[in-house]
Amino acid sequence: MTGTIDARLAELGIDLPEAAAPAANYVPYVVSGNLVYVSGQVPVVNGQIGYQGKVGAEYTTEEGAEVARVCGLNIIAQVKAACGGDLDRVQRVVKLGGFVNCVDGFAEQPVVINGASDLMVEVFGDKGRHARFAVGTNALPRNAAVEIDAVVEIR
Template identity: 70%
Template sequence: MAGRIDARLQELGIELPKAASPAANYVPYVISGDLVFVAGQVPFWNGELTSIGRLGDGFEVEDGRKAARTCALNIIAQVKAACGGDLDRVKRIVKLGCFVNATPDFNKHPVVANGASDLMVEIFGDAGKHARFAVGSNTLPLGVAVEIDAVVEIE
């Protein structure tokens, strides 16, 4: 039987990607007490890398928001794996850390990060409201536009 969050995903027409395997010497998440620390997620969609580019250099803010949303979907997929498939165990999205591959003069990092933040609230309601940082970087792994990590409280 689908839980409350799975039903919400279905209602919103949102499909989660397959939880990605680590690309190097790390694990995709660590559970410590009632917290899940999700490793940085890049915009992969079921094994296919998307959103290669740099904000401020031909990659538009809306493209960055979409990349951040894809990262957030990957975060949720990792949390679902950490919770044994039961997203109803999520008590709160505690914090997101958003890195934006950007030119030195780009300054709309928070707008890009909203692609992930808005999705968390859309899916989890008040429990999706979180602390966050959004910073620029001159490069990110594999040339992706955005990378996001997360801390999530679970039951």
């Protein structure tokens, strides 16, 4: 039986990627009580980092938002794995933490991270509204353009 969120994903034409394996000595998520803590997700596409470089140089703000959306898809994939495949267990996306690999003087980090924030609301509706931060940095692991972590409440 397809769940409500799976049906919503299909309606939106979204195919979730496989949950990515960690790239170092950590786990992709931790479930503690009713919270899922998702490790930082970079824009992995088909097992490879798909977007490397800086927003404001290699990528425009709008392209950066698309990269953030890819990170958001990877977050949802990790949450699905944490929920045993049942995204209807999601009660609330509590918080996103967004990092943008950007050039000095770039000040549109919130617009970039909106790519993931908007996705959470598209997929989960009001349960997708969350607290967040969006900061710029001079570098991210493997030169990823964006990295986003999450805290999600589940039942």
